[in-house]
Amino acid sequence: MYLSRFLSIHALWVTVSSVMQPYPLVWGHYDVCKTQIYTEEGKVWDYMACQPESTDMTKYLKVKLDPPDITCGDPPESFCAMGNPYMCNNECDASTPELAHPPELMFDFEGRHPSTFWQSATWKEYPKPLQVNITLSWSKTIELTDNIVITFESGRPDQMILEKSLDYGRTWQPYQYYATDCLDAFHMDPKSVKDLSQHTVLEIICTEEYSTGYTTNSKIIHFEIKDRFAFFAGPRLRNMASLYGQLDTTKKLRDFFTVTDLRIRLLRPAVGEIFVDELHLARYFYAISDIKVRGRCKCNLHATVCVYDNSKLTCECEHNTTGPDCGKCKKNYQGRPWSPGSYLPIPKGTANTCIPSISSIGNSPKFNRIWPNISSLEVSNPKQANVCDNELLHCQNGGTCHNNLRCLCPAAYTGIFCEKLRCEEAGSCGSDSGQAAPPQCSPALLLLTALLGTASPLAF
Ligand SMILES: [Ca+2]
Secondary structure, three states, X not given: OHHHHHHHHHHHHHXXXXXXXXXXXXXXXXXXXXXXXXXXXXXXXXXXXXXXXXXXXXXXXXXXXXXXXXXXXXXXXXXXXXXXXXXOOEEEOOOOHHHOOOHHXXXXXXXXXXXXXXXXXXXXXXXXXXXXXXXXXXXXXEEEOOOEEEEEOOOOOOEEEEEEEOOOOOOOEEEEEEEOOHHHHHOOOEOOHHHOOOOOOOOOOEEOOOOOOOOOOOOEEEEOHHHHHHHHHOOOXXXXXXHHHHHHHOHHHHXXXXXXXXXXXXXXXXXXXXXXXXXXXXXXXXXXXXXXXXXXXXXXXXXOOXXXXXXXXXXXXXXXXXXXOOOEEXXXXXXXXXXXXXXXXXXXXXXXXXXXOHHHOOOOHHHHHHOOOHHHOOOOOHHHOOOOOOOOOOOOOOXXXXXXXXXXXXXXXEOOOOOEEHHHHOOOOOOOOOOOOXXXXXXXXXXXXXXXXXXXXXXX
């Protein structure tokens, strides 16, 4: 449903940004990291923020149940039909494929009838609580882009907590509480996502919306990602720029939608009445037919491709970045501190590409290819020498390379690579200027400066 909305919303973006993308996806206009463009100076790379497509993340997870032997059928047991405590001749038997309900049936292709589902043992040890933790692990930070949807085959639980981890399961935070009676179960006032606002969007709530007892027909529980996006992007998510702006500037908001693991804590099965029917405990159990989690690899806006290899998700980093999440600059590209890309300005964003370390100049074969030996520079005719390259991003601090001959620097910067604050050169920088110190000049740069007899941009 949401996808079709996005199809129309983003059709324009895709036309403008790329004809290569076969069809638009949610946020799909950040679908390339760089393109070659033709300018007066010739062919140059144009860098932009980029991210992988939003996709079905259940294909890449590992599932773990706790207690590990909580799945029904070992030994075989019978359970009551949904909503009918007098028909208790259904059988779960782990050793018979047609009667087994293993955890992977929560993630198989759904659409066949009857549904396939995981099922727990029944509540035969009542009054000892029947509790199950279902942990979904990606071993990779991912960003959620759509509602988490859990479809129960049993009644929806009377008490449940959805939790998330951002550190591969070491620590957990609640995402949302679910109960038939929030006050009784969790000492929380019941709320719905619709009660939240832009200012309270990160509040963790307890909802009674999805726990309406044993006999209800509805089987679905949501964790509402889209409703939360809508506080920024509007009810039909038309103003994505506003959401992007917030995600760019508010780390807490970005982190809210980021996880490495999810944990579904089933705390009390659907009972529906005040008292548990102790004569028919085989009517109480958990069964889940489907879990939907849509999202994308978090690559810090430095990659469009996330590969799944050896059961591991990894971003294919661009912009001279590296690491599973493109979270650092490559060796020899540490000319300025690493920074994530930015969604802004819409629609291209800002790549915040890692630039070569000044100290690496002359050491890199790639660099040597376009950078002649200092000693061979024809100082009398500097036009013969390649001084900079937009692809390799020699010009720093937002400078652009003109004809491979000189860096055109923003007003505040000077130096061959725009590496120097203009005020510093003039000796007029205040101690509270708030600007970062320019990078240290390397011997290679000093030699070049001496050869050319100037520290200012070359004039031609
Ligand atoms: Ca299923």
